[in-house]
Amino acid sequence: MGSTPRSLASPRVVNIHDLRRLAQRRLPRVVFDYLDGGAEDEVTMRENCRIFEDVTFRPRQAVAIAECDLRTHVLSADLSFPVVLAPIGYSRLMHPGGEVAAAAAAGEAGLAYTLSTMSGHKLESVREASKGPVWYQLYLVGGREVAEAGIDRARRAGFSALVVTIDTPVAGMRERDPRNAGAALRPGRLRAAVPGGSRRDASRLGGNHARVRSP
Numbered sequence: 001m002g003s004t005p006r007s008l009a010s011p012r013v014v015n016i017h018d019l020r021r022l023a024q025r026r027l028p029r030v031v032f033d034y035l036d037g038g039a040e041d042e043v044t045m046r047e048n049c050r051i052f053e054d055v056t057f058r059p060r061q062a063v064a065i066a067e068c069d070l071r072t073h074v075l076s077a078d079l080s081f082p083v084v085l086a087p088i089g090y091s092r093l094m095h096p097g098g099e100v101a102a103a104a105a106a107g108e109a110g111l112a113y114t115l116s117t118m119s120g121h122k123l124e125s126v127r128e129a130s131k132g133p134v135w136y137q138l139y140l141v142g143g144r145e146v147a148e149a150g151i152d153r154a155r156r157a158g159f160s161a162l163v164v165t166i167d168t169p170v171a172g173m174r175e176r177d178p179r180n181a182g183a184a185l186r187p188g189r190l191r192a193a194v195p196g197g198s199r200r201d202a203s204r205l206g207g208n209h210a211r212v213r214s215p
Contacts, residue, residue, distance in 0.1 A: 025096075030180040031093045039172030075161045077133035080110030083160070087137035087163065092120025100129045107131035114163055117141070127157045135161040139168065 008129040013019055024032050065117030070081035085106045092098030098120045107130035108112035115126050127134050136154035140147055151162060 010030045027094065030177075033176035033180055034090065034174075035094055037174055037176040041172050041175075052112075074112070075133075075135075077112055077160065078110075079112060079133075084112045084135075085114060087114040087116035089116040090120060091116070103134055107134075111162075115154075123154055123159070124157045127159060133160050135159060135163050137163040137165060139165050156168040159177070169189030 013022065015087070025033070034121070072079050072082045072083070074082075076156050085102060088102075091102060093102055096102060097104075100121050102124045103115070105114040110132060112133040112135060113126075113130055114135045114137050119126065123136065136151070136159040138147060138150060148185070158202055
């Protein structure tokens with residue numbers, strides 16, 4: 001009865017807020033603000049977080065449940081529970097493993113992983129890393145020819161679904177980014193911000209589309 005409900009690797013990290021504080025101390029400011037920030041006055045971002053406070057779990061005691069099964073079926077994929085990892089661009093900025101590590105973790109958990117167009121690793125490497133379903137998220141940038149080449153490359157690599165982002169006709173005004181030395185997230189200026197990265201690593205962070213014409 002007195003056992004800890006979950007194993008904690010560090011007493012300093014008990015919840016997501018502790019992780020955020022650690023990230024703020026460890027990451028270069030330009031990287032942390034990219035990860036932590038949103039567009040304009042960040043009203044939408046704050047609301048997206050606050051809305052979870054409206055969700056309440058209501059425990060039901062003394063109810064006989066023969067089996068708890070959270071498995072589900074989504075887009076021809078069997079998932080261990082109804083969660084899909086959403087695409088996060090430039091994940092390699094936060095960790096050298098980036099998208100490859102995230103895809104591998106999702107596969108181990110029996111979940112689907114969605115790879116962002118703006119990836120720091122080759123999409124073939126991401127697909128190979130996961131034992132579960134991997135989907136490809138497409139930004140309509142670079143023109144039709146580039147988009148179609150990216151889709152074909154993802155299909156040949158074994159991605160099983162296409163996630164198309166249509167609500168970004170123009171890039172949002174992320175006000176933290178210009179305050180952090182203007183175009184600091186351009187590939188040519190990323191070398192110092194990539195944990196364990198090199199000039200070659202930084203040059204590859206322009207996304208999968210940057211490599212479509214010369215895979």
